[in-house]
Amino acid sequence: MTKIYGLLGRDIGYSFSRGFFSEKFEKEHLDCSYQNFDLKQIEDLKDVLTSSNISGLNVTIPYKEDVISYLDELDPVAKNIGAVNVIRFDNDKLIGYNSDYYGFTESLKPLLHSNIKKALILGTGGASKAIAYSLSQLDISYTFVSRNPDFNEMSYNQLDEDIIREFKLIVNCTPLGTHPNVDNYPNIPYEYITKDHVLFDLIYNPSETVFLKKGKEKGAQTANGLQMLIFQAQKAWEIWNSL
Known part of the structure; x- marks a missing residue:
């Protein structure tokens, strides 16, 4: 019987995952298929779970946190992060994992x-939690930057020359600049970026966002989210197929 895998999200026609796994299944002659489950609301997940013979799911924006209440168990790392992007179907149990932190760590190293020594994390959604966990594992201290900052977070208008010089790693976890709105970018003072900076954008479409272009113009190292x-x-894939 064909094993079905898929992606949970909203407005996910662009899905990287479907292309990646469909190519993998074809190349390795695996009797598997991959499909997008584009849900208008998380409550629709119940219909997906009852109507499909699913072997594993990926989870993307905006459900990485909302999906947790539908799971039976969380892997310790996913529990620590507070966000899930992989669901393993283990007999009758749904177990949540987070592989975002692994992907980010390996592509950042x-x-x-x-x-x-210090990083700014732009945005406070589910993806940013995995980035924060990864940085803590790498002994890099971090501060979140938000349009509506909570306690211990910075607002964009607090970012000045001293802060930008102090925080040499800047990670964009916002959707600003994603196709088709490619002219958008986080509002940070790019004039203080130097060749000692690294700008990392979780966005992969387009391959070079305005955020990355502006960093590159100042000599910074840049990377998009494709390798992650x-x-x-x-x-x-390892999680779904581990015993």
């Missing part, structure tokens, strides 16, 4: 240098 997606997808 080649860019790190001794000057990077490949690593997290490979880790998801």
Whole structure:
């Protein structure tokens, strides 16, 4: 019987995952298929679970946190992060995992240098939680930047020359700049970016966002989210198929 895998999200016609796994299944001659489950609301997940013979799911925006209440168990790392992007179907149990942090860690490591001690995380959604966990594992302190900052978070208008010089790693976890709204970008003072900075954008479409272009113009190292997606997808496959 064909094994069905899929992606939970909203407005996910662009899905990286479907392309990645469909190609993998074809290349490796696996009797598997991958489909998008584009849900207008998380409550519709119940219909997906009852109507489909699913072997594993990925989870993307905006359901990485909302999906947790539908699961029977959380892997310790996903519990620590507070966000899920992989669901393993283990007999009758749904177990939530997070492979985003792994994907980010592995794609960031080649860019790190001794000057990077502190990071700014732009955005506070489900993806940003995995980034924060990853940075804590790498002994890099971080501060969230938000349009509506809570306690211990910064607002965008607090970002000045001193802060940008102090925080050498800047990670965009907002959707600003995603196709088709490619002219958008986070409102940070790019004039203070230097060649010692690393700008990492979780967005992969377009391959170079305005955020990354502006960093590159100042000599910063830049990376988009494509390698992170490949690593997290490979880790998801491991999770689904581990005994």
